Amino acid sequence: MQRSPLALPFPDLGSIAGVRIGTASVAYKAWTRDCVTLVELAPGTVVAGVTTQSKCASPEVELCRAKLAGGQARGLIVNAGNSNAFTGLSGRQAAEAQAARVAERLGCDVGQVFSASTGVIGVPLPVDLALAGVDAAHARLGQADFLAATNAIGTTDTFPKAATASAMVGGARVTITGIVKGSGMIAPDMATMLGFIFSDAAITPALWQQMLAAATATSFNAITVDSDTSTSDTVLAFATGAAGNAPLASMDDAGADALAAALADVCRQLAILVVRDGEGASKLIEVTVSGAVDDASARRVAMSIANSPLVKTAIAGGDANWGRVVMAVGKAGEPAERDLLAIRFGDTLVAQAGAVVPGYDEAPVAAHLQGQEVRIAVDLGLGHGRARVWTCDLTHGYISINADYRS
Amino acid sequence: MQRSPLALPFPDLGSIAGVRIGTASVAYKAWTRDCVTLVELAPGTVVAGVTTQSKCASPEVELCRAKLAGGQARGLIVNAGNSNAFTGLSGRQAAEAQAARVAERLGCDVGQVFSASTGVIGVPLPVDLALAGVDAAHARLGQADFLAATNAIGTTDTFPKAATASAMVGGARVTITGIVKGSGMIAPDMATMLGFIFSDAAITPALWQQMLAAATATSFNAITVDSDTSTSDTVLAFATGAAGNAPLASMDDAGADALAAALADVCRQLAILVVRDGEGASKLIEVTVSGAVDDASARRVAMSIANSPLVKTAIAGGDANWGRVVMAVGKAGEPAERDLLAIRFGDTLVAQAGAVVPGYDEAPVAAHLQGQEVRIAVDLGLGHGRARVWTCDLTHGYISINADYRS
Numbered sequence: 001m002q003r004s005p006l007a008l009p010f011p012d013l014g015s016i017a018g019v020r021i022g023t024a025s026v027a028y029k030a031w032t033r034d035c036v037t038l039v040e041l042a043p044g045t046v047v048a049g050v051t052t053q054s055k056c057a058s059p060e061v062e063l064c065r066a067k068l069a070g071g072q073a074r075g076l077i078v079n080a081g082n083s084n085a086f087t088g089l090s091g092r093q094a095a096e097a098q099a100a101r102v103a104e105r106l107g108c109d110v111g112q113v114f115s116a117s118t119g120v121i122g123v124p125l126p127v128d129l130a131l132a133g134v135d136a137a138h139a140r141l142g143q144a145d146f147l148a149a150t151n152a153i154g155t156t157d158t159f160p161k162a163a164t165a166s167a168m169v170g171g172a173r174v175t176i177t178g179i180v181k182g183s184g185m186i187a188p189d190m191a192t193m194l195g196f197i198f199s200d201a202a203i204t205p206a207l208w209q210q211m212l213a214a215a216t217a218t219s220f221n222a223i224t225v226d227s228d229t230s231t232s233d234t235v236l237a238f239a240t241g242a243a244g245n246a247p248l249a250s251m252d253d254a255g256a257d258a259l260a261a262a263l264a265d266v267c268r269q270l271a272i273l274v275v276r277d278g279e280g281a282s283k284l285i286e287v288t289v290s291g292a293v294d295d296a297s298a299r300r301v302a303m304s305i306a307n308s309p310l311v312k313t314a315i316a317g318g319d320a321n322w323g324r325v326v327m328a329v330g331k332a333g334e335p336a337e338r339d340l341l342a343i344r345f346g347d348t349l350v351a352q353a354g355a356v357v358p359g360y361d362e363a364p365v366a367a368h369l370q371g372q373e374v375r376i377a378v379d380l381g382l383g384h385g386r387a388r389v390w391t392c393d394l395t396h397g398y399i400s401i402n403a404d405y406r407s
Numbered sequence: 408m409q410r411s412p413l414a415l416p417f418p419d420l421g422s423i424a425g426v427r428i429g430t431a432s433v434a435y436k437a438w439t440r441d442c443v444t445l446v447e448l449a450p451g452t453v454v455a456g457v458t459t460q461s462k463c464a465s466p467e468v469e470l471c472r473a474k475l476a477g478g479q480a481r482g483l484i485v486n487a488g489n490s491n492a493f494t495g496l497s498g499r500q501a502a503e504a505q506a507a508r509v510a511e512r513l514g515c516d517v518g519q520v521f522s523a524s525t526g527v528i529g530v531p532l533p534v535d536l537a538l539a540g541v542d543a544a545h546a547r548l549g550q551a552d553f554l555a556a557t558n559a560i561g562t563t564d565t566f567p568k569a570a571t572a573s574a575m576v577g578g579a580r581v582t583i584t585g586i587v588k589g590s591g592m593i594a595p596d597m598a599t600m601l602g603f604i605f606s607d608a609a610i611t612p613a614l615w616q617q618m619l620a621a622a623t624a625t626s627f628n629a630i631t632v633d634s635d636t637s638t639s640d641t642v643l644a645f646a647t648g649a650a651g652n653a654p655l656a657s658m659d660d661a662g663a664d665a666l667a668a669a670l671a672d673v674c675r676q677l678a679i680l681v682v683r684d685g686e687g688a689s690k691l692i693e694v695t696v697s698g699a700v701d702d703a704s705a706r707r708v709a710m711s712i713a714n715s716p717l718v719k720t721a722i723a724g725g726d727a728n729w730g731r732v733v734m735a736v737g738k739a740g741e742p743a744e745r746d747l748l749a750i751r752f753g754d755t756l757v758a759q760a761g762a763v764v765p766g767y768d769e770a771p772v773a774a775h776l777q778g779q780e781v782r783i784a785v786d787l788g789l790g791h792g793r794a795r796v797w798t799c800d801l802t803h804g805y806i807s808i809n810a811d812y813r814s
Binding site: 054 | 493498724729
């Protein structure tokens, strides 16, 4: 798979105190690369998570949801090459057996071991490989860095994706580092997004979850590649407490705002990286909607634009086709008044008050559309609701990846 | 534009008593073909209609909605090559002026003249051409048949689309003939569906509207090409009363059921023809969902499958990728239980009870997917809700039509 033209360099990442990583190869697919990632987390590590809204979630997702209530984590195990989704009882048993093996190796409660899998659907995770993977990765704990882990959780991602940020919390510097795998495709499966965030912050599980949920709304839940939702999407955030800050328990605590902002920043960076590796993507598209009756309505209008195949193909073709944006606003089913709409491409006002602007000059818009980063802004003129989402264009590459190769 | 591989021959159509057609060329685009269609309807003709749910509807759509309340029609004017959508006050005035000219030529009330336009967005309908078109088409009234009208209302449709059916109503044979233009593209615009149905039935406006609304639910509202909704979608049904049947006023009247069934049949045929001419379509896909909690829920699940780019690209590739169907069910947001799901491709049960069937043999599924007509059936196992929708696959042709050519 060709590296995305929108790829960014892998950032300089240190380690996070309390986090040890080992990776191993067990070839769930015909891969020689590592595809099992084991992370050992220091005792006392706190966990937060968000999972797919799919009604057909994988057993790993179900197990994560159940264990998140406990708020504590000692281990994370990630399989790439087999999603274990829609595999019935045997898939569930395989996931449970693998988590039990992790608990045994790490000497912890299985309720503190979190799992995620991505890859082919409908094939139960092979238990022998899953257990061998735990053992092999455990033997190499501490030998893998974040780049190795990022490569090992990937499927057909075309570049490794990570982000980091730090914040001062009560005199201590706290670091947050996240890795993500995105919308690369692994035939015959849908794309899955898995994100893992590690911090040395000391924080209560409830506040960490609150921060992650808030950050997710404007990052992972504000991106779309093709409107499809995986059965396995999972974001887990771990906080080891090793930074030594006074433990945060409330957003009123000193430094809580800074930590939340750093977490939101990491999540936003990771989410945009997923779009930058969207299947066939040649352009990153930022869609901003303002003037909606409320933020939720703005988000739905923005997603209607970002998911419109006609908008996405127009951008792919460098076509300043604002009529398709009008169409996508109109079909969103949200409050909108045709004659109050204003539409911008880049910095250029294209349409206003229900019609194209007088003397509209397409040249600056066409120039903007030649770039790799395209901005579409719509003001609905109704209220103060705002939202920003990101997507990519829809190209022949998407069709080639998803239709041309038989599974 | 290449003729769709899913095209069907144009049916043998007679005329409908009380309906006279004239077409003319005024070149809204650089076309020599006819692009204005005028239909004169006998006094007493009843009209029913359904229009786009877009919040950014064209002035023609707004005018139709207002006039439908009257229930009577004497004229229909259709422009191809300019949709007149998002054109502000001048577009509205152009539509009104053209309807007024039709009323003048036909000697009728302007409230009984219906308009529809399809084509480029954001350019006000040129009034001089619009009026000249009325005059020229009026001079040729009675000289055009349904095929000529079908060609004149088209944009980049790759084949003309029509259907007919008849019913016995109280001893009189009543005919229903419909023509439709579909999801051909006219840069730089979105596709628009316009459908016009003509019958010689004698029927009250209220009952005719009731029949059309019911027929639309399982036809025009049960198809999707790419999930995008035009600002101009319009279906109008006219009943001249010339068949001489005892006028129908209630579904309890003799023959009402037969007429409703014939209307539903015509609408369903027309809707499927639109999908068969979907941009880049190489396969017609029928998605049936049963076992939902209710029909509306079944429809939303079916549309989630039919709109999924990953499902549509898999079908394009002849890939028996039932995992993507699981994904599309899961993301629909409707009640669904993973472990109760059953999925069929063609006549083959693929997955049941949350897992692939034991001993699953892909061969018959792969054979089914080689055909031009693909059937996907999902049973949710929850209730008695059912829905059937149609879509087409997503191919390189779609990208080529919508991205490769600058407007």
